[in-house]
Amino acid sequence: MAQINRAVSLGRTFLARLAPWFPLALFVFSIGYYSSYAFSGLDLGGEGGTIAVIADRIRFGAKPYVDTFLGYNLLWFYPIVWLFQIFGPNFAVVRLFFFALSVGLGLAAYRTVLRATRRPLLSLATGVVVVLIPGIQFRNYLPFFGVVDLMVILEAFALPHNKRSTRVVWILAASLLVSITFLVRIDLGLFFSVVYLGSAIGFAFLGPDLWPERFKAMLVGVLFLPTSFAALHLPIGAYAQARGFGNEFLGQYTEELIYLGDRLGHLLPAAAEKTNPRTTETAPSSRSLIQLVSVSLPTSENAERTNRPLPRWTEMFTSRWGKTRILVFLTYYPLVAGLIMGGATLVFACTCLAQSARRTQTTTSRPAGTEALILGISLASAFTLFPQYFFFRPDPQHISEMMCVFLIALACSCGVVLDHFSSANRWLRSLFVAWIALTLMSVYLYCDYGLSKPWMGSIARKQRDEVWFTGDNGVSALLPSAEAKETRQLYELIKAHSSPDDYVTCFPYAPTVNFMTGRRSYLYNLYLDNVNRPPNFDTKAIADIEKYKPAAILVDDDPMNVVDDSRFSTWAAPTLAYIEQHYHYAGTFCRNDVYLAPGK
Secondary structure, eight states: OHHHHHHHHHHHHHHHHHGGGHHHHHHHHHHHHHHTTTTBOOOTTSHHHHHHHHHHHHHTTOOBTTTBOOSSOGGGTHHHHHHHHHHOSOHHHHHHHHHHHHHHHHHHHHHHHHHHHOOHHHHHHHHHHHHHSOOSTTOTHHHHHHHHHHHHHHHHHTSOOSSHHHHHHHHHHHHHHHHHHHHHOHHHHHHHHHHHHHHHHHHHHHOSSOHHHHHHHHHHHHHHHHHHHHHHHHHHHHHHHHTTOHHHHHHHHHHHHHHHHHHHHHHHHHHHTTTSOOOOOOOTTOHHHHTTOOSOBOOOSSSOBOOOOOOOTTHHHHSOSSHHHHHHHHHHHHHHHHHHHHHHHHHHHHHHHHHHHHTOOOSSSSOHHHHHHHHHHHHHHHGGGHHIIIIIOOSHHHHHHHHHHHHHHHHHHHHHHHHHHTTSOHHHHHHHHHHHHHHHHHHHHHHHHHTTOGGGTSGGGOOSSEEEEEOSTTOEEEEEHHHHHHHHHHHHHHHHTOOTTSBEEEESOOHHHHHHHTOBOOOSOSOOOTTTOOTTHHHHHHHHHHHHOOSEEEEEOSOTTSSGGGSHHHHTHHHHHHHHHHSEEEEEETTEEEEEOTTO
């Protein structure tokens, strides 16, 4: 027994000496890992091309919302605008920027778990998993702000600080970051505002400080958030007004609130009426909220506006073992785990309130109120990203964005369990072991799935037999030889049959083609599908073709939302018929049917 205790003591000493190097080790691992596949893959319809084209438009004077549809808020695009102003339009810069966000994401995840659990190994393991699967490439804003907002809200309203001024600084940082989140994506900012305000109120009742200090912190938090919001938005609003898009910039907030209220009010009825969708209209600038729900939006003249369907939960048990079954598990697991962690949060909160009423002290190393705040804030932060995948598109890409934050919530719950394990009775220990086993299984399945799916941002983007493809504007990528050959043929065909002054139109969306060939697109909205297309799409699309006379039109007829109604040939049949009648087919490359104008 003495030898075991000595070994444990030596292990703890060694870990204490090694732990300060964990952040550096995680940083080096991140750089090496991302360097191994940073240039692998090129998605012609991906977010990277959309961001690059819109940023280049803004750089040359296009007015956001007025001249070009954004779908998200200004800070989703302006960092790339600023980089393009320094380095010129370069797709490699876009790649590196989002990988840099992924590095920061992993380090923030490590720090958050370390502060919440005080367990370096658990923190390092969480950071490594987040680095391995950082979420969809070119959309890393969402997991990044999810984790960073969680980190600062925990510091502001959950974790203990030696000085009162330190908490005030963290409250200010949290209010500023939540306000910045609005400028990236409004719905995420709204959700985190709820988390922030709920945390401030929870801290007043459950925080580790004395009651007067907790009450003051709550008042400071409630005051700081609108102040920070105004301090950031007033100058940006003035900038937008001076450049001719002020009304549109401010109007999107009202539209978002109205749409969110409408969707929340009709969520359950709409889900029950998926087979009989109602007719509604959505404002052009509300794409981010369109992504909030997976209800079937209005019936169009050509096809139903059906999103990717949510899989039946029973497939978790009835389908053959494999990737499909794992995906169903990962889709529904956050609901089950969230209910368990939510229940634990209530238990700790009630324990804290009961202890306060009896004026007794907890026997654990950390007060029950602090544990309730840690669990509640981390869980609520993770669920800010739940609606976009569960109600809009339950696919691996969107699940990975939520999981980056949800992994931290799981790690925090395991930290709490380990803190209470030695003092628990046999029955509780059995529950604790079961919870840790379930968590480990879920993380294993997530890693097994995510490391094999390139759409989740992992090394699965790297494939065998890769060769370089190089286009214009720094679009360089390592692609499998067959894909590289088709991409090269597509690039050369567009370049040979168009000039820099010509337009190239991609339906429903493939903006990377425009960026890699240096050819303009006249489309106001670069992202169209059966869900968000306007009711008069065909009439306007045909009129625009006649007006702008694009040199080439590309059509990808894949079911973008998995269902047949999401094929371009279904929801835009008149437009496709017009293209086939007036343009000549030149071949299919990388899923895109290419039609050239007469004489081209």
